[in-house]
Amino acid sequence: MKIIVPMAGRGSRLRPHTLTIPKPLIPIAGKPIVHRLVEDIAKVINQPIDEVAFIIHESFGETVEKDLIAIANKIGAKGTIYYQNEALGTGHAIMCAKNSLSGPAVIAYADTLIRADFELDATADSVIWVKQVDQPEAFGVINLNEANEIVELVEKPKEFVSDLAVIGIYYFKDIAVLKDELQAVLDNNIIHGGEYQINDGIKQMMAKGMKFVPGKVDEWMDCGNKDVTVDTNNRMLGFLHNDGEHLVDYDVKLENSTIIPPCYIGEDVVLINATVGPNVSLGKGCHIVDSTIKNSLIQTHAHIKNANLDNAMIGNHVNYNGDFTSVSLGDYSTME
Incomplete structure (x- = not known):
């Protein structure tokens, strides 16, 4: 199993803190966001992690790269560094790590933390983590059929589709399939909002009949700006304290x-x-x-x-x- 972590953005909404350190390295309850994320994903997957691939901006520097490699090593995995030096979207970021896109893998964006406990559906080609939210019109949400399979991704729906928001963590039984679809997105210059999006690759997989199912998390904590980051720190402290x-x-x-x-x-x-x-x-x-x-x-x-x-x-x-x-x-x- 691999974990792919796109994290090239500096985090402008969290300035001034991100002027000197990338947002995923901001500590939450004494441990960097990305460190907690990788550990939490490893616990949920409950399988040996062979590699953690971090997609960063080249300007982050050697010290950050060493810290990221150490995070991977702490869970017994190889750490790999890739660069995304242009903000060309989530699909482009993932393809920057194309040499690591093979076999089972989780993609996890490094500005969110979760608490979850469930088993992966072995029959599914992909699992998309979601969380029930009060204002689904502010999020990207999933549409489910009667078999509890994901049949559609809808970005900020004006009319109600569901209240299950996509949180930015995905599992693929074979991520090479996503790589092929994202390569087609790049080759055909399929752009939304000036960027290449992971959703376009996922939609092509769905169109070919691949099975996508939801993975629901108990808690979803954001680190987007100062107030929500402080709140996430508060909540994480409470969870860890209750865990002993x-x-x-x-x-x-x-x-x-x-x-x-x-x-x-x-x-x-x-x-x-x-x-x-x-x-x-x-x-x-x-x-x-x-x-x-x-x-x-x-x-x-x-x-x-x-x-x-x-x-x-x-x-x-x-x-x-x-x-x-x-x-x-x-x-x-x-x-x-």
Whole structure:
């Protein structure tokens, strides 16, 4: 089994945080989004993963590439790097990894996290993960027949089709079939919105009678902008806490301070006259002094003093001394 992860976009809606780090490497509950995604997919599939292919922009750099290879290695897989240097759509991104498109594979876009527990339908040519939503007109949705097979993909339907939204994770029994269909999309210059789309390859597979079925997830968490990313961090902390996962480093230095779970507290964190939690992630090396923090995501080596933070997202190496609440500060910022 392979996992294909298109992640070449920087994530403009999550600026300033993505000016210095790609969005899939933003930590959620102490672990990069893409790391959690790959681990969660591996758990759901419950099969050995041979390769994880990451499709990135060449500008991400060598350090990011090494981090991604390490993510693959941690689940016992080979990591492969491919480049998509032009924003030409989801179908184009997948074809950038065409040398890895063979055999059974999962495609998972690296801006979403899931919680799911189900078995793959061995009779299906493909599984498309979906989640029931309240406003289906804002999403791409699936249309099912009486046999619970997917017969149509509809983007932002004006009239009700279903309330099952496509979340951007797909399984293919043989992804080489999708590769052939996407090559035809490229060769015939089939473009929507100025881009080559994965849906056009999938629709051609459906037209040839291949069986597509839905895979429903229990939770679908987005990381599109600051507010939803903070909310995703909060929700993930709750899930991990309920799972019994240890989230607080044993060597955290506490002085007249309180941690209210669920929280993630990384290595070398110092808390002085502070109340942290619930729903707070503090990365490695953070110093929190005379502050109250809840419902917030703070990355590594941040120094925060005299703060009362709620719904805050703070980057790496930030110095913050102030009286604000819902803030969003990128890496290496100073506010005093």
